[in-house]
Amino acid sequence: MTAFRFSLLTLALVALAACQSPADAPAPAAADTPVAPTALTSEAPTPDPDAPLVTVYKSPTCGCCSLWGEHLEAEGFRVEARDVTNMTAIKDSLGVPRDLASCHTGVVEGYFVEGHVPAENIRQLLADKPEARGLTVPGMPIGSPGMEVGDRVDAYDILIVDDSGEAAVFASVEGNQG
Numbered sequence: 001m002t003a004f005r006f007s008l009l010t011l012a013l014v015a016l017a018a019c020q021s022p023a024d025a026p027a028p029a030a031a032d033t034p035v036a037p038t039a040l041t042s043e044a045p046t047p048d049p050d051a052p053l054v055t056v057y058k059s060p061t062c063g064c065c066s067l068w069g070e071h072l073e074a075e076g077f078r079v080e081a082r083d084v085t086n087m088t089a090i091k092d093s094l095g096v097p098r099d100l101a102s103c104h105t106g107v108v109e110g111y112f113v114e115g116h117v118p119a120e121n122i123r124q125l126l127a128d129k130p131e132a133r134g135l136t137v138p139g140m141p142i143g144s145p146g147m148e149v150g151d152r153v154d155a156y157d158i159l160i161v162d163d164s165g166e167a168a169v170f171a172s173v174e175g176n177q178g
Contacts, residue, residue: 048076054072056079057090057105064116072122087104095112101115103115103140111132111135124171132160135160137159151176153177155175156175
């Protein structure tokens with residue numbers, strides 16, 4: 001069991017390292033300008049043109065970010081992926097609190113969607129239209145969309161960030177580990 005836990009920890013650390021951008025590393029402006037935004041998979045069904053568009057800003061090397069986008073596409077959202085090298089600048093411009101950040105940032109109908117937020121919570125946000133900056137799942141919880149490891153699901157909270165930057169629990173995932 002210890003080897004299994006070590007393997008999971010190693011996998012999570014590798015994924016986290018691949019998705020991080022140095023907070024203070026300046027990036028060339030041209031590198032932050034996407035050449036051509038694209039859908040994440042060619043196998044996804046043609047989305048409803050009236051479905052909400054989620055623009056996903058991510059590191060070009062981040063695999064879990066693409067998997068999260070595929071989750072959204074499978075749930076009926078339109079997804080436009082933009083590879084950028086300075087994620088910190090994107091997060092700061094959208095008002096994502098640094099202590100609540102994750103590896104990728106989505107934008108939908110004026111809200112940020114930070115990290116591995118499930119599609120059902122995004123739909124609820126769009127239906128409720130609260131006065132808020134957006135939703136976040138800080139870190140990279142195992143079992144969240146894009147972070148699947150077998151059938152394991154760790155408990156985690158989906159937080160809503162209000163216009164002052166304060167966070168509160170919007171929804172919770174119970175998990176199956178305990």
